[in-house]
Amino acid sequence: MTLNRQGFAAPGFELVRDEFIANFSRQDAYQEIGASLAVYRGSECVIDLSAGLADRQGQKPWTRDSLVNVWSTTKGIVAIAVAMLVDQGLIDYAAPVARYWPQFAQNGKEAITVSQALSHQAGLPGFTEPTRLEDFYDWPTIIGRLERQAPMWPPGTQNSYHAMTFGFLAGELIRRASGMSVGEFVARQMAGPLGADVFIGLPLSEEPRVSPLIAPRNESAFDPDVMTPSAIAAISNPAMEPLIPNDRAWRAAEVPAGNGHATALGLARLYGAIANGGALDGVKLMGPDTVKAMSTTQTTRPDLMLGVAPFWRNGFAGGEPGLFGHHPHVFGHSGWGGSFGCADTEAKISIGYVMNQMGDGIVGDPRATSLCHTIYGCL
DSSP: OOOOEEEEEOTTOHHHHHHHHHGGGOSSTTOOSEEEEEEEETTEEEEEEEEEBSSTTSOSBOOTTOBEEOBTHHHHHHHHHHHHHHHTTSOOTTSBHHHHOGGGOOTTOTTOBHHHHHTTOSSOSSOSSOOOGGGGGOHHHHHHHHHHOOOSSOTTSOOOOOTTHHHHHHHHHHHHHHSSOHHHHIIIIIIHHHTOOEEESOOGGGGGGBOOOBOOSSOOSOOGGGSOHHHHHHHHTTBOOTTGGGSHHHHHSOOTTTBEEEOHHHHHHHHHHHHTTSEETTEESOOHHHHHHHTSOOOOSOOTTTSSOOOOOSSOEESTTSBTBSOTTEEEEEOTTSOEEEEETTTTEEEEEEESBOOSOSSOOHHHHHHHHHHHHHO
8 A cells, every 4th residue: 555645854854754754664563654753953844754544444644734642742842831931930940849839848848849840859750649540630639649748759869750740740830830721831832822733631623633542562661570669650550551542531631741742843843942042933932041951961860760861851851861862962752652852952953753653662762763863864
């Protein structure tokens, strides 16, 4: 069957186009079904590629406008929102979370800083009270649990991926500082002005564009028998399953660690502003000093859940472990299954990649890795 293809790669990036298309004929668990890749260099979009199918049945073509749940790639979107409020003087990375959220100062959390919360050092990687998935859709309930909970370790002494709690911690900071929910802030202050297809809390009107996620062909890489208690708490209470995002209730809610929906071009535009000092096409999100602050490494310790050293920034992973190519100036965030967005402030490059066929990991998806290496090879 002929592959449905759209888009372009600028002269000099033909190898990226070839690599992207080759992923649709892979003979392994990462063979694409529907995917998009977008790259900005400076203010110019140099790659905008889409191909494949938006459903496993082959009834609907994938297009550059296809939206898909990007799991933890959402965290980078939220981190940019926090940085915008830092730029406006409404949040200070070094300040205690409790300065903006007084009820947070319970059970040993009084001194936890905003940076510690954003770099997975707060000791709140998962919920200790029994939690159902439906509880994620009730913001006051879930925030109350975080207020009551004690840290699992002295804050700042360890880091373990706050898989779902990250979004509620950062989202409540955004709500307290801006008066808007995280979804409202993204829509009004970021996505709308930039013309970026990025949502946290998907409007019903956008449902026709959504491509359902397809479960990984391999079993999950997570083995509870060898995971630390903090890592188990991050993904088991409630249990996170790959096809949860195919339910309308999940899409409609604001779960800002994992239920963002985006196109590749939307992610590339958002990170494009960051790669260019905080602005793109006349839309300013923040100044260069804030871009530097948001991308400053907070810890180089190995992450207890991920098993690698992500060089956590203020809400972002760094390029040092090769997550987005081996380049120290690259930072961003990937999501369960393979999607990612990132920015390189030196080369002024931004990349967005989304797909519907999930891989089995949170970091190190071979499609994403090969695309990043090929993009930098073309540079």
